[in-house]
Amino acid sequence: MAIFQTRRFRPSISSAxxxxxxxxxxxxxxxxxxxxxxxxxxxITIMLAGSFILTPATALRYERHDRRVQLVSQEDAISMGLKGTVGDGQDDIKRNPRRRIVGSEKEEYYKLMAKDLDNWEQKRVQRFKGEPDGRL
Structure with a gap:
């Protein structure tokens, strides 16, 4: 009868x-x-390389999404009361209607500078009936 070795067989590199x-x-x-x-x-190298490779791809994705959201048709622009033209190659529609009402930034700046911000008093807001007012 044959005797088996106690060591496990591990093939050598050359026998692969x-x-x-x-x-x-x-x-x-x-x-x-x-x-x-x-x-x-x-x-670590793969993680860093992936980060640097995916950053421009992600930025491109969000830029395309923003560009798609900014495109407004002529009818939508008229219904929203926005200034600008669509279709002339200039899709820059003025989307800030408040700016027309307020005027310029300088006017707003001078209005804020004219207010006295050091002397003020705190006033509580009137609560609805049954709404807790936060007092203990």
Missing amino acids: SSLGDRIGVIYRANLSKHPFLLFGLPF
Whole structure:
């Protein structure tokens, strides 16, 4: 009767059938000796490279979305009361109706500067019936 060896059979590197198998055997053998170099460093490199590659792609996605939202048809612009023309190659429609009412930024600045912001008093807002007013 044959006697079996107590050691497990581990094929040598040269006995692997293909180049991929040989590279895998070498990688697994060296992974326990140098874990950061063979696993951690490639992982961190892939994460950083992916971040730098995906940043412009994400920016492009949001720019296209903003451009699509900004396009307004002529009928919609008229119904919203917006100034501007659509279709002349200039899709810049003035979307701030408050600006026409207020005037310029300088007028608004001088209005705010004229107010006395140091002397003020706190007033409580009148509550509806049954609404708690926050007093204990």
